[in-house]
Amino acid sequence: MADVTKEQVLEKLKGVRGPDMDGNIVDMGLVSDVFISDSKVYFSITVPAERARELDPLRAAAERVVKEIPGVKGAMVALTADRKATPSSAPVQRPASAPSHAGHSHAGHTHAAAPGQRPAGPAKAGIPGVGAIIAVASGKGGVGKSTTSVNLALALKANGLRVGILDADIYGPSMPRLLKISGRPQQIEGRMIRPMENYGLKVMSMGFLVDEEVAMIWRGPMIQSALLQMLREVAWGDLDVLVVDMPPGTGDAQLTMAQQVPLAGAVIVSTPQDLALIDARKGLAMFRKVEVPVFGIVENMSYFIAPDTGARYDIFGHGGARKEAERIGVPFLGEVPLTIGIRETSDAGTPVVVSEPDSEITRAYREIARKVWDQISAQKADTSRAMPSIVFE
Numbered sequence: 001m002a003d004v005t006k007e008q009v010l011e012k013l014k015g016v017r018g019p020d021m022d023g024n025i026v027d028m029g030l031v032s033d034v035f036i037s038d039s040k041v042y043f044s045i046t047v048p049a050e051r052a053r054e055l056d057p058l059r060a061a062a063e064r065v066v067k068e069i070p071g072v073k074g075a076m077v078a079l080t081a082d083r084k085a086t087p088s089s090a091p092v093q094r095p096a097s098a099p100s101h102a103g104h105s106h107a108g109h110t111h112a113a114a115p116g117q118r119p120a121g122p123a124k125a126g127i128p129g130v131g132a133i134i135a136v137a138s139g140k141g142g143v144g145k146s147t148t149s150v151n152l153a154l155a156l157k158a159n160g161l162r163v164g165i166l167d168a169d170i171y172g173p174s175m176p177r178l179l180k181i182s183g184r185p186q187q188i189e190g191r192m193i194r195p196m197e198n199y200g201l202k203v204m205s206m207g208f209l210v211d212e213e214v215a216m217i218w219r220g221p222m223i224q225s226a227l228l229q230m231l232r233e234v235a236w237g238d239l240d241v242l243v244v245d246m247p248p249g250t251g252d253a254q255l256t257m258a259q260q261v262p263l264a265g266a267v268i269v270s271t272p273q274d275l276a277l278i279d280a281r282k283g284l285a286m287f288r289k290v291e292v293p294v295f296g297i298v299e300n301m302s303y304f305i306a307p308d309t310g311a312r313y314d315i316f317g318h319g320g321a322r323k324e325a326e327r328i329g330v331p332f333l334g335e336v337p338l339t340i341g342i343r344e345t346s347d348a349g350t351p352v353v354v355s356e357p358d359s360e361i362t363r364a365y366r367e368i369a370r371k372v373w374d375q376i377s378a379q380k381a382d383t384s385r386a387m388p389s390i391v392f393e
């Protein structure tokens with residue numbers, strides 16, 4: 001079959017228009033350069049930042065029609081914010097007085113100003129046996145938060161740690177699929193349940209407990225109690241790190257969650273586009289509000305490596321997250337390319353860190369994991385120096 005051309009793609013995209021647009025997305029100049037490699041098509045569509053969420057169906061429609069072109073094996077479409085339309089749309093500026101504990105890990109435990117570190121009160125009591133709980137969060141959906149969570153957890157494991165993962169995304173749990181786990185967890189003594197396990201990770205997800213349709217109608221308080229139950233009534237055993245895959249977004253539910261779970265720190269996932277970065281800033285602000293240190297930002301779908309030639313393309317504006325991290329004084333943890341492999345291994349339930357342990361991408365995840373663990377260790381060293389050595393059992 002003849003190779004797919006850009007012209008064919010653009011022609012097809014002329015059939016796509018937004019809900020209230022005067023013309024199609026091509027004639028309106030919203031489609032970026034189209035990149036085709038190995039019969040897979042990549043491009044982005046520019047939209048006003050504030051309409052991103054509502055325009056996701058447009059993104060999906062563009063992806064769908066391109067996939068219909070004979071010979072196209074796949075399509076990956078991203079929404080990009082319109083720079084001109086949002087010159088000062090960064091909703092959250094770095095507050096001049098923000099505690100700078102996001103930077104290095106001596107998170108100011110000596111100051112009353114950073115109580116988020118290891119609060120002594122019972123409200124945020126840790127989980128016995130669990131060394132540190134970390135959140136993986138994103139300001140908006142679809143940036144690869146779950147993919148990052150699972151590969152980060154597996155990378156921490158590959159680096160020699162004992163790791164668990166809690167899928168806190170009640171409405172769209174993804175860990176059962178990403179880790180190819182089905183069935184229901186067993187109840188052991190009392191109210192405790194045993195976590196599920198695969199690839200050496202202890203795993204808990206709402207997806208194991210209730211059907212998605214049931215979870216959909218849950219209200220805030222039910223979700224919260226379900227989450228706390230998943231945290232505290234699961235026999236996690238001894239873990240160095242428990243990774244919490246947070247629900248996407250920065251609304252009240254996320255805020256409460258960040259408040260209730262005794263988090264050692266958070267990792268923010270963003271894509272390089274403006275749009276995702278604006279949302280990432282909201283994520284940062286949220287953790288700062290509840291005084292949880294931000295370990296840093298991971299740039300996902302950072303650049304693209306053509307599967308046939310191995311050449312690298314910065315089609316999505318690679319580097320945005322690194323710049324943003326520098327600007328706001330938060331560590332940059334690393335970048336993960338956009339590859340069909342990551343998507344396919346996720347879909348197959350064999351995340352890239354376990355299915356391609358020697359790949360460059362796995363190395364990238366392990367390096368991110370190392371940086372996160374360094375910060376956790378430094379924080380612990382700090383805390384133990386600051387605290388009298390009283391051990392709670």
Ligand SMILES: Nc1ncnc2c1ncn2[C@@H]1O[C@H](COP(=O)(O)OP(=O)(O)OP(=O)(O)O)[C@@H](O)[C@H]1O
Nearest residue numbers: 141142143144145146147248337338339342343346
């Ligand atoms: N680096 C990557 N390369 C290719 N595909 C990726 C990459 N990261 C994530 N994806 C794909 O993008 C999609 C969204 O990823 P994922 O579900 O992890 O995002 P999310 O932010 O958790 O989304 P949601 O808000 O829906 O939970 C998935 O199909 C995933 O396989």
